[in-house]
Amino acid sequence: MQEHTRLPIGLFDSGMGGLTVLNAIAQRLPWEDLLYLGDTARLPYGTKGRETIIRYTLLAAKKLVERGMKMLVVACNTATANALPVLRKELSPLPVVGVVEPGAQAAVTVSRNGHILVIATEATIKSAVYEQAIVRLRPSALCSAKACTLFVAMAEEGLMQGHIVEAMAHYYLDDLLCKGPDEKPDTMILGCTHFPLLKQTLAEVVGPDVTVVDPASNVALAVHRELEVMGLLGDTSLKGKYHFMTTDNQERFARTGSLFLGRELRPEEVELVDL
Amino acid sequence: MQEHTRLPIGLFDSGMGGLTVLNAIAQRLPWEDLLYLGDTARLPYGTKGRETIIRYTLLAAKKLVERGMKMLVVACNTATANALPVLRKELSPLPVVGVVEPGAQAAVTVSRNGHILVIATEATIKSAVYEQAIVRLRPSALCSAKACTLFVAMAEEGLMQGHIVEAMAHYYLDDLLCKGPDEKPDTMILGCTHFPLLKQTLAEVVGPDVTVVDPASNVALAVHRELEVMGLLGDTSLKGKYHFMTTDNQERFARTGSLFLGRELRPEEVELVDL
Numbered sequence: 277m278q279e280h281t282r283l284p285i286g287l288f289d290s291g292m293g294g295l296t297v298l299n300a301i302a303q304r305l306p307w308e309d310l311l312y313l314g315d316t317a318r319l320p321y322g323t324k325g326r327e328t329i330i331r332y333t334l335l336a337a338k339k340l341v342e343r344g345m346k347m348l349v350v351a352c353n354t355a356t357a358n359a360l361p362v363l364r365k366e367l368s369p370l371p372v373v374g375v376v377e378p379g380a381q382a383a384v385t386v387s388r389n390g391h392i393l394v395i396a397t398e399a400t401i402k403s404a405v406y407e408q409a410i411v412r413l414r415p416s417a418l419c420s421a422k423a424c425t426l427f428v429a430m431a432e433e434g435l436m437q438g439h440i441v442e443a444m445a446h447y448y449l450d451d452l453l454c455k456g457p458d459e460k461p462d463t464m465i466l467g468c469t470h471f472p473l474l475k476q477t478l479a480e481v482v483g484p485d486v487t488v489v490d491p492a493s494n495v496a497l498a499v500h501r502e503l504e505v506m507g508l509l510g511d512t513s514l515k516g517k518y519h520f521m522t523t524d525n526q527e528r529f530a531r532t533g534s535l536f537l538g539r540e541l542r543p544e545e546v547e548l549v550d551l
Numbered sequence: 552m553q554e555h556t557r558l559p560i561g562l563f564d565s566g567m568g569g570l571t572v573l574n575a576i577a578q579r580l581p582w583e584d585l586l587y588l589g590d591t592a593r594l595p596y597g598t599k600g601r602e603t604i605i606r607y608t609l610l611a612a613k614k615l616v617e618r619g620m621k622m623l624v625v626a627c628n629t630a631t632a633n634a635l636p637v638l639r640k641e642l643s644p645l646p647v648v649g650v651v652e653p654g655a656q657a658a659v660t661v662s663r664n665g666h667i668l669v670i671a672t673e674a675t676i677k678s679a680v681y682e683q684a685i686v687r688l689r690p691s692a693l694c695s696a697k698a699c700t701l702f703v704a705m706a707e708e709g710l711m712q713g714h715i716v717e718a719m720a721h722y723y724l725d726d727l728l729c730k731g732p733d734e735k736p737d738t739m740i741l742g743c744t745h746f747p748l749l750k751q752t753l754a755e756v757v758g759p760d761v762t763v764v765d766p767a768s769n770v771a772l773a774v775h776r777e778l779e780v781m782g783l784l785g786d787t788s789l790k791g792k793y794h795f796m797t798t799d800n801q802e803r804f805a806r807t808g809s810l811f812l813g814r815e816l817r818p819e820e821v822e823l824v825d826l
Contacts, residue, residue, distance in 0.1 A: 317603050318593050323707075325800035328592050398803075429704035432598075440718045447715060525600035528673075 281510050284309035284519070285499065286345030288336045291319035292432065292529065293469030294351030295536035297375065298518070300492035301349065301499055307512045308503075310519070312351075313340055314533075315551065317524035320428055321354040322397025322468065329399060333359040335551040337367060339521075346508045349499060350374045353396055353467050357403035371502050378498045379465050379491025380409035384417065386487050387463040391418045393452055393486075396467030398423040406467055420461055424448045424471070431470040432532050437477045445474075445481040453482055465489045473535060520546045556785050559584035559794070560774065561620030563611050566594035567707065567804065568744030569626030570811035572650065573793070575767035576624065576774055582787045583778075585794070587626075588615055589808075590826065592799035595703055596629040597672025597743065604674060608634040610826040612642060614796075621783045624774060625649045628671055628742050632678035646777050653773045654740050654766025655684035659692065661762050662738040666693045668727055668761075671742030673698040681742055695736055699723045699746070706745040707807050712752045720749075720756040728757055740764045748810060795821045 285305075287298055291314050298312055315321075315336050321329050333355045337348060348370060350356045350363065356374035364372045383392045394406040400423075407419040426444055435441055453460060464486050466472055472490045479488045503509045510516075522529040526546040533541045560580075562573055566589050573587055590596075590611050596604050608630045612623060623645060625631045625638065631649035639647045658667045669681040675698075682694040701719055710716055728735060739761050741747055747765045754763045778784045785791075795816070797804040805818040 317599060323800070323803060324592060325803075328799045425708055426701070426704050426710070429701050433700055435701070435722075440715065440722060443715045443718060447710075524603045525598070528598060528600075 280346050281508055283344050283346040284311040285347050285349060286340035286343070287312045287349045287351045288333070288340060288355065289314050289352040289469060290321035290354065291316050292533045292536045293428075295533055296469050296472045296490070297349065297351035297492045297495055299537065300496040302516065302518070304493070304496040304500055305503075305510075306516055307514045308510045308516045310516060311340065311343060311345055311521070312518065313521045313549070314523070314529060316522045316529055320397065321352065322399050322428060323425065324399060326358050326399070326403070329354060329358040330362055333363060334366060337363055339549060339551055341367065341370070345370070347499065347503065348372045349495065351469055351495075353469060354399045357400040357405040371506055371508075373495065373499050373502055375469065375491050375495050376405050376467075377409055378494035379467060379489065380406055380413060382491060382494040383463050383465045383489045384410060384413045386489060387417070389462045390414060390416055391420070391459070391461040391463070393461035393464045394419065394421045394467045395424045395427075395448070395464060395471065396421070397428065398425055400467055406465060420452050422448055422452060424468075427474055428468065428470045431473040431535070434532070434535050436473050436535075441474060441477045442481055445478055449481060453486070461486060463487045463489060465491065467491075521549045522546050523549060523551055555621045556783055558619050558621040559586040560622050560624060561615035561618070562587045562624045562626045563608070563615060563630065564589050564627040564744060565596035565629065566591050567808045567811045568703075570808055571744050571747045571765070572624065572626035572767045572770055574812060575771040577791065577793070579768070579771040579775055580778075580785075581791055582789045583785045583791045585791060586615065586618060586620055586796070587793065588796045588824070589798070589804060591797045591804055595672065596627065597674050597703060598700065599674060601633050601674070601678070604629060604633040605637055608638060609641060612638055614824060614826055616642065616645070620645070622774065622778065623647045624770065626744055626770075628744060629674045632675040632680040646781055646783075648770065648774050648777055650744065650766050650770050651680050651742075652684055653769035654742060654764065655681055655688060657766060657769040658738050658740045658764045659685060659688045661764060662692070664737045665689060665691055666695070666734070666736040666738070668695045668697065668736035668739045669742045670697050670699045670702075670723070670739060670746065672703065673700055675742055681740060695727050697723055697727060699743075702749055703743065703745045706748040706810070709807070709810050711748045716749060716752045717756055720753055724756060728761070736761060738762045738764060740766065742766075796824045797821050798824060798826055
C-alpha cells in the first residue's frame with residue numbers, strides 16, 4: 277500500500293469541463309499528483325445515449341489504469357450519471373468517486389425549503405440520478421430538472437457573461453423560477469462541470485433567493501475523505517504535479533482548457549493519446 | 552453498370568445537418584434512393600483535429616460502401632474540407648461529391664463585388680478550403696472567414712429565430728459587416744450544413760445587401776451532373792426510398808433530424824449502426 281500513495285489521482289471527463297473539478301481538488305489537496313484525461317475526440321457526452329457513454333467511459337478508465345492511479349474521479353456529470361456503477365464494478369478494488377452524490381449532498385445541506393433545481397446535460401437529466409440522490413438524502417425534497425445543452429458550447433466558446441448568456445439563461449430558466457415563493461426552488465445545482473464558468477451570470481439571473489451550488493468543492497472533500505479512509509493520502513510535504521491528456525487537438529484543449537483552469541495551459545503541456 | 556444505377560446515393564454527415572443536403576437532392580432527384588449515415592456518436596466534427604476527422608470519415612464511408620451505393624455525397628463541410636482528397640483516393644472509382652466546391656461556385660456566381668464571407672465550423676475555417684476554391688474560380692476575389700461554433704448547437708437545439716439567435720449573429724458578424732460599401736462582403740456562404748436552419752434570421756441580420764448562399768441546391772446540381780456523366784442516373788419513373796442510419800441515440804436523431812428534414816422523422820425509421 278505504501279507504494280500506492282505515491283500514485284496520482286486520475287480524473288476523467290469528456291472534455292475540459294472536469295478541469296473545474298481538478299482545480300477544486302488541487303486547492304484542497306495541493307500535495308497530490310493529478311492525472312487528467314479529457315476525451316475531446318468524442319465530446320460532448322451529454323447528448324449521447326447511455327450505452328455509448330458507458331462504452332466510451334470504460335475505454336477512458338482503462339487508459340488511466342494503464343498509466344497507474346490510486347483513485348479515479350469521474351469529473352463529468354454525464355459519465356457519473358450513466359456509468360458509475362459499471363466503473364466501480366470493473367475497476368474494483370480501485371476507489372471511484374463521482375460528482376453527483378457530493379453535488380446532491382451539498383444542495384441538500386444548503387436548501388431551506390427542500391426544493392432543488394438541477395441544470396445539466398440532456399443525458400444527465402434523462403438518467404434522473406440527481407433526483408434519486410437528493411430524495412435518498414432528504415425524502416421530502418422536491419426536484420426540478422432542466423437540460424441546458426447550449427451552456428456547454430457557450431462555456432467552451434469562452435462566452436461566460438454578457439447579454440447573450442443572460443438571454444440564454446432566461447430562456448432555459450424563467451419557467452422554473454417565475455413561481456410563487458412556495459413553489460420556487462431555493463437551490464440550483466450546476467450539474468455539468470462546464471457550468472461553473474457561467475456561475476456569476478447564472479447567479480445574477482436566478483437572483484439572491486436561489487443558492488447556486490457547484491459540486492466541485494464537495495467532490496474534493498469526498499476525495500479527501502476517501503483517501504484518508506483507504507490510507508491512500510500522499511505525502512503532504514510535497515507539491516503535486518499535474519499531467520494532462522487529450523484524445524484530440526492539443527491546441528484546442530490548451531486554449532479552451534485555460535478558461536476552465538483559470539491559468540494559461542500551453543499545448544506542449546498536453547499529451548495526445550488514443551483510446 | 553446497369554446494376555449500379557439501382558443502388559442508392561450514399562450521404563454522410565457527422566450528425567443531422569447533412570439532412571439539409573438530403574432534402575435538396577431529394578427535391579432535384581426524387582426518383583433516387585438515398586442512404587444517409589449520421590455519425591452522431593462522435594459529433595461535432597467541427598471542433599476536432601484534421602487527423603481525427605479523416606479517421607472518422609473513412610470509417611463512416613466504409614460502412615456505406617458495405618451497404619452498397621453508387622456515389623458518395625459528403626454532406627458535411629468539415630469532412631469535405633479535411634477528408635475529401637483521402638476519400639476520393641480510398642473509394643476510387645466510386646464518385647465522391649463534396650459540398651465546398653459547389654458552395655464556392657454558387658457564391659462566385661452571385662457575388663458582384665467579389666468579396667465573399669464564409670461562416671463555418673472551426674475545422675472548416677482552419678482548412679481554408681473555401682478560400683482556396685473561391686480564388687481558384689475567381690482569382691481577384693477577396694475572402695473573409697469566421698468560425699461560428701455556437702450556431703451548430705443552436706440549430707440542434709431548435710433555436711432558429713428570436714432575439715438570442717439575432718444577438719449571437721451580431722456577436723459573430725458585426726465586425727465583418729460594419730464596414731464601408733467597398734470593403735463589405737456582398738455574399739455570405741453558409742459553410743456548415745447546420746446553418747440553413749438559421750438562414751432567415753441570418754439574412755435579416757446581414758441585411759438585404761448581402762446574399763446568403765446555401766450550397767445545398769448547387770450540391771444537388773453537381774450530383775445530378777455527375778450521375779449523368781457517369782451513366783449512373785436511376786429510373787426516373789420510380790419514387791425514391793430513404794434509409795437513415797445513426798451511430799447513437801435514435802430518439803435524438805429522429806427528434807433533431809425532424810427539424811433539418813422539415814418533416815417528422817420517427818425513431819423507428821432510424822437504424823442504429825456501429826462503425
